[in-house]
Amino acid sequence: MNDDHAAERRQELHGYIIGLVSAILLSAIPFAGVMLGLLSPAALIWVIAVAGLVQVIVHFRFFLHIDLSRSHRDDLQLILFSLLIVVLMVGGTLWVLTNQRHMMG
Template identity: 55%
Template sequence: MSGHKEYRRELRNYAIGLAAALLLTGVAFATVAFDWAPFTGTMIVVYGLGLVQIIVHFRFFLHIDLEKSARDDLQLILFSTLITLLMVGGTVVILFNLYHRMQ
């Protein structure tokens, strides 16, 4: 019987995650489509909702939270994100430098 309860709890978590992801995506889309705020406000709202979306995906779909057993996975994801940001940021700096030298 506990397997059935575990399955229902897991299914409920996926449903909550899906609903939250759809809601966040819909609000971001509506903010841009209906011009609810000036450009700067719209960008802040969209970026903020994007960060919340990342947290929702980590929690409900990737099952990464702040428990002791999941911290290794979280550290791996954060380190991978850092390396990716450094590579992308370095590439952007180099490209802007080359762009300004060509003018």
Template identity: 45%
Template sequence: MTHEQRERRSYFIGFAACAAWTALAFGAVILRLDQITALWIIGVSALAQVVLQFRYFLHIDFSRQKREDLQLILFSALLLAIMVGGTVWILADLDKRMM
């Protein structure tokens, strides 16, 4: 199997897996499951999609060379979470003081 065929196969597997997780999330809503169950299914589906896209489309795995890329992505996510969390905290505090 050539490198191009392996690459194409990897993309196809990633696409099929992401489509299946998307269908699962849509199915939870279409079947009108109770709200908590549907939210859990959607949340797990979202996390699975992130992992699948890192692995199959961005080619991020646990090899030594790719580990630095993964650390960079995780650090960026941490900074984003701090900024969003701080903004929500400040706005909630302002709302409490205004009411």
């Protein structure tokens, strides 16, 4: 029984290490792109956006333990619903402020 617990802990630690290394690499890539200046600004924005999106997925998978398995779908649905609410709030605010700026100018 103790060996099963130790093996489970090693596997969990292994997942955390993979997640940490992935997160560090996904943070270093945009920083290197900005510091080295090898890419155009438009390409750099795409690199930053893609690295950020992949990093969100890495955090969900390795640190929050949320994947597409049936037992974690409720958590994923809750996160997606929360994201939808935030997007609606931010988008609505930007729409109102842009409309107000257009009307005043």
